[in-house]
Amino acid sequence: MAVHGFLRRVYFDNVRQWGGGAALATLAAFAGSAALHEALIYNLSLHVGAADARVARAGLGSQTAFFVAQAVLCYAERAAARALPRAAARVRALPRAAQALLTAAAITPLGHLFTAPLLDNGLMASLFAHTPHLRLVAAS
Numbered sequence: 438m439a440v441h442g443f444l445r446r447v448y449f450d451n452v453r454q455w456g457g458g459a460a461l462a463t464l465a466a467f468a469g470s471a472a473l474h475e476a477l478i479y480n481l482s483l484h485v486g487a488a489d490a491r492v493a494r495a496g497l498g499s500q501t502a503f504f505v506a507q508a509v510l511c512y513a514e515r516a517a518a519r520a521l522p523r524a525a526a527r528v529r530a531l532p533r534a535a536q537a538l539l540t541a542a543a544i545t546p547l548g549h550l551f552t553a554p555l556l557d558n559g560l561m562a563s564l565f566a567h568t569p570h571l572r573l574v575a576a577s
Contacts, residue, residue, distance in 0.1 A: 444469050464508050471504035478554045503550035510543055 448469040452462035478500060518525035528536065555561045 440470075440473075460512060463511055464505075467504045467508040467511075468501075471501040474500040474504070474551075478560070482554065482560050497554075499550050499553045503547055506547050506550065507544060 444466045448466040449462040452465045453459070457465070475497060479497060528539070531539075
């Protein structure tokens with residue numbers, strides 16, 4: 438989880454040191470992740486998938502929306518845990534795999550925000566064409 442540690446050190450911990458609350462620090466970490474993903478997808482789109490910058494720019498903002506929505510879900514989870522402490526305790530008592538499945542179920546409806554720039558401008562198809570071994574892994 439090198440990225441998690443990086444985001445925590447660079448964004449979350451610094452916002453907390455500057456006097457920001459946990460909610461603001463969480464939003465900062467998600468915004469930092471969004472910025473990194475936006476830059477990565479945009480640059481990959483320019484160099485691998487998109488014929489021109491207009492196509493690459495068409496996906497901008499989608500990654501940010503995905504990560505901001507995750508921050509909102511984190512806030513909602515915290516509010517629900519405060520409002521329903523017994524239910525929150527039961528969820529925390531679940532095995533980590535079950536907790537991970539609940540998290541996946543919560544963010545799955547947002548998946549199109551994350552994958553749209555990869556699929557809509559042909560980036561994934563281009564990556565698979567340039568790296569056939571990825572296709573074998575993805576198909577299995």
